[in-house]
Amino acid sequence: xxxxxxxxxxxxxxxxxxxxxxxxxxxxxxxxxxxxxxxxxxxxxxxxxxxxxxxxxxxxxxxxxxxxxxxxxxxxxxxxxxxxxxxxxxxxxxxxxxxxxxxxxxxxxxxxxxxxxxxxxxxxxxxxxxxxxxxxxxxxxxxxxxxxxxxxxxxxxxxxxxxxxxxxxxxxxxxxxxxxxxxxxxxxxxxxxxxxxxxxxxxxxxxxxxxxxxxxxxxxxxxxxxxxxxxxxxxxxxxxxxxxxxxxxxxxxxxxxxxxxxxxxxxxxxxxxxxxxxxxxxxxxxxxxxxxxxxxxxxxxxxxxxxxxxxxxxxxxxxxx
Amino acid sequence: xxxxxxxxxxxxxxxxxxxxxxxxxxxxxxxxxxxxxxxxxxxxxxxxxxxxxxxxxxxxxxxxxxxxxxxxxxxxxxxxxxxxxxxxxxxxxxxxxxxxxxxxxxxxxxxxxxxxxxxxxxxxxxxxxxxxxxxxxxxxxxxxxxxxxxxxxxxxxxxxxxxxxxxxxxxxxxxxxxxxxxxxxxxxxxxxxxxxxxxxxxxxxxxxxxxxxxxxxxxxxxxxxxxxxxxxxxxxxxxxxxxxxxxxxxxxxxxxxxxxxxxxxxxxxxxxxxxxxxxxxxxxxxxxxxxxxxxxxxxxxxxxxxxxxxxxxxxxxxxxxxxxxx
Numbered sequence: 001x002x003x004x005x006x007x008x009x010x011x012x013x014x015x016x017x018x019x020x021x022x023x024x025x026x027x028x029x030x031x032x033x034x035x036x037x038x039x040x041x042x043x044x045x046x047x048x049x050x051x052x053x054x055x056x057x058x059x060x061x062x063x064x065x066x067x068x069x070x071x072x073x074x075x076x077x078x079x080x081x082x083x084x085x086x087x088x089x090x091x092x093x094x095x096x097x098x099x100x101x102x103x104x105x106x107x108x109x110x111x112x113x114x115x116x117x118x119x120x121x122x123x124x125x126x127x128x129x130x131x132x133x134x135x136x137x138x139x140x141x142x143x144x145x146x147x148x149x150x151x152x153x154x155x156x157x158x159x160x161x162x163x164x165x166x167x168x169x170x171x172x173x174x175x176x177x178x179x180x181x182x183x184x185x186x187x188x189x190x191x192x193x194x195x196x197x198x199x200x201x202x203x204x205x206x207x208x209x210x211x212x213x214x215x216x217x218x219x220x221x222x223x224x225x226x227x228x229x230x231x232x233x234x235x236x237x238x239x240x241x242x243x244x245x246x247x248x249x250x251x252x253x254x255x256x257x258x259x260x261x262x263x264x265x266x267x268x269x270x271x272x273x274x275x276x277x278x279x280x281x282x283x284x285x286x287x288x289x290x291x292x293x294x295x296x297x298x299x300x301x302x303x304x305x306x307x308x309x310x311x312x313x314x315x316x317x318x319x320x321x
Numbered sequence: 322x323x324x325x326x327x328x329x330x331x332x333x334x335x336x337x338x339x340x341x342x343x344x345x346x347x348x349x350x351x352x353x354x355x356x357x358x359x360x361x362x363x364x365x366x367x368x369x370x371x372x373x374x375x376x377x378x379x380x381x382x383x384x385x386x387x388x389x390x391x392x393x394x395x396x397x398x399x400x401x402x403x404x405x406x407x408x409x410x411x412x413x414x415x416x417x418x419x420x421x422x423x424x425x426x427x428x429x430x431x432x433x434x435x436x437x438x439x440x441x442x443x444x445x446x447x448x449x450x451x452x453x454x455x456x457x458x459x460x461x462x463x464x465x466x467x468x469x470x471x472x473x474x475x476x477x478x479x480x481x482x483x484x485x486x487x488x489x490x491x492x493x494x495x496x497x498x499x500x501x502x503x504x505x506x507x508x509x510x511x512x513x514x515x516x517x518x519x520x521x522x523x524x525x526x527x528x529x530x531x532x533x534x535x536x537x538x539x540x541x542x543x544x545x546x547x548x549x550x551x552x553x554x555x556x557x558x559x560x561x562x563x564x565x566x567x568x569x570x571x572x573x574x575x576x577x578x579x580x581x582x583x584x585x586x587x588x589x590x591x592x593x594x595x596x597x598x599x600x601x602x603x604x605x606x607x608x609x610x611x612x613x614x615x616x617x618x619x620x621x622x623x624x625x626x627x628x629x630x631x632x633x634x635x636x637x638x639x640x641x642x643x644x645x646x647x
Binding site: 043044150180181183184207211212246249250251254255256263 | 357363364476477478479506507508509510511512514515518533534535536537539540541542543559560561563564573574575577578579588589590591594
């Protein structure tokens with residue numbers, strides 16, 4: 001199946017003095033269909049933001065290809081974006097940085113309204129956009145600093161919606177916000193996907209939040225997707241030990257204090273990634289086959305890159321999780 | 322036995338561009354020796370300012386009333402020298418951003434031993450020995466080498482653990498941790514929570530843990546305070562507080578977090594936003610956003626009143642609150 005957004009075997013490589021070649025994204029494939037929310041979770045440094053930038057065409061991949069509606073996404077340059085790619089928009093983590101502080105909200109929204117909309121219809125479009133994100137029409141005359149963080153993120157979403165996108169890539173869109181505005185922004189994004197039949201790649205380090213809203217969840221570790229599954233199944237029965245460790249590390253509310261489970265070790269430097277399975281040095285189930293990179297095994301509607309799921313490699317006594 | 326920290330009717334007013342801004346109102350809280358206490362609330366609710374008051378770090382021109390006693394010392398009456406003796410050796414603090422808290426151009430070892438030499442009057446050799454012990458205690462691998470490292474050579478989680486080691490260097494009895502895990506990943510957060518709990522068990526350290534994450538509050542602390550607009554609106558044993566809240570704001574915060582029930586769109590945002598300092602309505606500060614508000618809520622701010630053993634709430638309505646299991 002190819003989705004509306006089709007990321008296939010993408011690699012992102014950085015070269016830096018002293019560290020040599022760093023493979024931040026080491027071959028990732030992901031599909032996002034219209035009307036679908038795909039959650040991408042992983043810890044800092046796992047490559048999820050690098051992948052987001054490639055997916056939206058901000059940087060070129062060093063290998064692999066990203067297709068949007070069947071056409072390869074061309075990396076952003078000085079030229080105007082092809083009209084077809086305007087349907088692919090991004091919402092960033094920090095609404096303080098993504099809005100221009102010196103221009104009114106209305107002017108910034110108008111930038112995104114397609115040139116085919118003319119005259120008074122342009123103003124109407126701005127009003128519609130503000131209305132859609134639950135902001136008053138008067139917001140158009142004001143500047144970004146006159147709004148709270150949550151309101152600003154809603155305005156940044158309105159800006160992303162201006163060209164009527166079919167796909168939104170949201171990179172940690174609520175991380176900087178408080179609990180109550182977090183819920184407002186997340187509900188807005190989910191509502192947009194459902195109402196407008198958009199696709200959304202929702203990138204977050206907050207597993208509980210992704211669990212709440214995503215149809216499919218993909219888990220990244222050190223540049224690779226280690227597991228991908230319908231969210232409910234992933235949460236109920238993770239098939240990769242790293243997914244299990246992430247779920248167990250989420251603090252829960254309960255009648256008595258109970259510390260979340262800890263995971264041994266630190267995330268290795270991607271410049272010195274372990275050979276074989278990259279999770280091996282921290283994995284409680286590591287065994288002989290893990291010296292080789294595990295293939296991504298199709299487990300029927302879901303996939304995981306772990307030798308424990310390969311009956312020919314895994315001893316029957318080792319539980320999958 | 323008297324609590325280690327005993328804050329009573331604390332009120333803080335800061336100078337603002339258009340006159341004084343009341344930030345904290347009538348805050349009372351206690352922390353016992355070896356107790357893990359949680360302080361929860363959204364940004365701007367006054368939880369960090371409470372911490373600053375307890376360390377004498379308020380900006381010039383701040384007006385403070387009420388009392389704050391720490392191990393028998395009246396904190397609010399301290400002069401500069403008095404504060405120097407309390408900070409670090411009595412009460413220490415860990416901040417949200419370890420990168421900003423650590424000096425980028427001094428080695429971790431230098432930052433660790435500086436404290437001990439001043440407060441504990443240790444010579445260089447014994448200070449180094451204790452520094453190695455501390456780094457080992459916070460589970461930093463290869464402590465001898467870590468002493469010579471600079472903060473940028475550490476990962477985020479290691480930096481926060483180093484910041485905790487520095488805070489502990491002069492053997493404080495109370496550690497105030499202000500959102501210490503907010504910037505960290507869940508697996509790293511789990512490690513920090515386990516570390517604080519272990520330090521409490523092994524050394525009798527008391528911890529006041531400030532967080533907006535109710536999951537963290539529940540996982541770590543035994544007693545909690547919920548702040549709203551500069552007031553304590555509810556307090557009690559953390560488990561009871563979060564599984565059977567009695568203040569509509571506590572219940573609303575619980576409703577706004579992901580439930581882990583995979584029912585799409587079940588985040589229930591709290592309408593509106595918290596009032597800015599000085600702009601709180603008369604009466605209960607939460608009343609404009611509260612689904613249970615009655616006319617009585619608009620007159621005077623409700624006092625914190627006991628509802629059960631160890632539990633108090635500042636709400637005159639006390640509605641029956643539905644809380645979904647999560």
